[in-house]
Amino acid sequence: DVKVTQSSRYLVKRTGEKVFLECVQDMDHENMFWYRQDPGLGLRLIYFSYDVKMKEKGDIPEGYSVSREKKERFSLILESASTNQTSMYPCASSLGLAGPPGDTQYFGPGTRLTVL
Amino acid sequence: AQTVTQSQPEMSVQEAETVTLSCTYDTSESDYYLFWYKQPPSRQMILVIRQEAYKQQNATENRFSVNFQKAAKSFSLKISDSQLGDAAMYFCAYRRDSNYKLTFGKGTLLTVNP
Numbered sequence: 001d002v003k004v005t006q007s008s009r010y011l012v013k014r015t016g017e018k019v020f021l022e023c024v025q026d027m028d029h030e031n032m033f034w035y036r037q038d039p040g041l042g043l044r045l046i047y048f049s050y051d052v053k054m055k056e057k058g059d060i061p062e063g064y065s066v067s068r069e070k071k072e073r074f075s076l077i078l079e080s081a082s083t084n085q086t087s088m089y090p091c092a093s094s095l096g097l098a099g100p101p102g103d104t105q106y107f108g109p110g111t112r113l114t115v116l
Numbered sequence: 117a118q119t120v121t122q123s124q125p126e127m128s129v130q131e132a133e134t135v136t137l138s139c140t141y142d143t144s145e146s147d148y149y150l151f152w153y154k155q156p157p158s159r160q161m162i163l164v165i166r167q168e169a170y171k172q173q174n175a176t177e178n179r180f181s182v183n184f185q186k187a188a189k190s191f192s193l194k195i196s197d198s199q200l201g202d203a204a205m206y207f208c209a210y211r212r213d214s215n216y217k218l219t220f221g222k223g224t225l226l227t228v229n230p
Binding site (some may be wrong): 011042043090092094103107110 | 161205
């Protein structure tokens, strides 16, 4: 089974801190994704990566950056955390093929970030 | 831009009965994929069922089936013989062909009553 893990389930940070969220997948997937999930808004894509060191902005990239130095690991970085970044952050990965089942996204459990 | 609309923020169903969750989407594309994902409380999202737009036949996975109406841009999920474990947030999602990005609806919270 595909396993996507995230470094923390819950995280509390202070305004202005630099925050790292990490996502690891163990199935040699090409694509990895970072989402933000808020009640009443669903999931919105922040960034995705289709290869090592390759990234593309999603719908809401402002205030975030990403890093993918190794294929299995995709990090989300908040350079200076703000209270409006308090949210749930699920990550996902997919094999990378154009069609099924290679495009199925497998999700991690999410990191609930609170910025005080 | 593609949009996905789930008009029912919450739904409830009695155990063993059938429930249908609605989803509509807006696109000018002819080739695309549609998905229903399930997110149980405090757990990760998992894929329930998918539909390729070029297939006329509605997808089925055990107790889960879809009613795909391409002309109406409608993609509803039917859950038969509802079980307590079906209680979750359900998200409808769209993906354009040759694009990795998923566009999600806002979700429908399904409660299953014993």
